[in-house]
Amino acid sequence: MRHLGAFRWRRAGLLVGVPLMVVTLLVTALMLTRAPATRVAAPGPVGPQGGLQIAPDGDGPGTGPVPSAAPAPARLPVVDYGPAPTGFPPDPDTMDVTPLTEGLRPARRIAAYDAPGGLPLAFLDPTVNGVDLTVPIAQRRTGWAAVLLPSANRRLAWVPPGGWTVTPLRNQIVIERRPHRLTWFRDGEPRRTWPVSLGRPGQETPLGRSFVLGRSTPSENVYAGVDVLALGSVPDDPDAVPAGLRGAHIGIHTWHHDGELGRQTTNGCIRLTASGQRLLLAEVPPGSPVVVVDELPTPPPSV
Structure with missing residues (x-):
């Protein structure tokens, strides 16, 4: 470990x-x-996933078509507790204390990119060493979401629509x-x-x-x-x-x-x-x- x-x-x-x-x-x-279950009140409509909302295609700021996601090679590393793979962009608002109010939970293994429609660099799994993974959403852009990257400082990873759910962060x-x-x-x-x-x-x-x-x-x-x-x-x-x-x-x-x-x-x-x-x-x-x-x-x- x-x-x-x-x-x-x-x-x-x-x-x-x-x-x-x-x-x-x-x-x-x-x-x-594993942390004990914490009851969090979900603002707005509740989806079918026990209070989680499925992220729809095209959700979030931005106009125009959703940038397509290039296929991710199976040989890409998986983000775990070790040092995160390099190449992910810096968090431009890393010192901003405005609360982030949405968390992203992978429902399956999903690819993480350096930009919407960009280069796949790694995979995010639903768990890290058996612990359920929830990462704060820092930005949204035409269906894609930028999340704070585990095992790295001040870095973002972009994920395309599909394969993840959203939970409120209070x-x-x-x-x-x-x-x-x-x-x-x-x-x-x-x-x-x-x-x-x-x-x-x-x-x-x-x-x-x-x-x-x-x-x-x-x-x-x-x-x-x-x-x-x-x-x-x-x-x-x-x-x-x-x-x-x-x-x-x-x-x-x-x-x-x-x-x-x-x-x-x-x-x-x-x-x-x-x-x-x-x-x-x-x-x-x-x-x-x-x-x-x-x-x-x-x-x-x-x-």
Whole structure:
């Protein structure tokens, strides 16, 4: 398996142990678990898929015919927990904190392109290591949808119509690096704010838009027996983190003490109180967007 939040997986599903001193800063040796079902109110008409809406051809902004999708060779890589394939375009609005309100769920293996009608570069599966995949939709264009790419920072993947469903996203997490603050929003309104520990110099928490990929149950006592939220983002400089964290993802997790909150002490992960982490686990489902900025122009109210 591969790393989440600094989680590393093996294909056989076994956990990989790492020294305690390495565990201290990114989420290590973790395995994704299926999140409990979260009931989300779907705005507008409800489709036949248990509250999910099938994305119709030609849906979304743009005029004219839907660009055709070139056949995707079977040899293309599948996006998983390892480094994402290269060639995907940058997210032009990566620092935008406007909530993304739609999530895309592959119903089968679908091809991901570098542009509408462009070059197929990889496949997206309905699951990543057994965890259902939901990726936020960042743009729509004449039937195609651009989604935040898992296992990559600040990159989009374009998918053609068909083979996926849409689910509403009500929650958002915004992390500010300068004030070391995490704010949970629901339906655009701030619900709670916490002080957090973030990445140390040279291993800073990556800026930009990402999302909650899934959750993992750690075995190490340093996580205080609380699950981790694994994000789609990875360290900006994989070679800067300890060797045991190569291939890791960024995670949101708690710690066995709160003495480092408000400081830069991690390998890039976001660390908050145990009570705050439990609330996020209960309220923020996979697919929810996460944005890391230096600082919001207007601080959120204390809630």
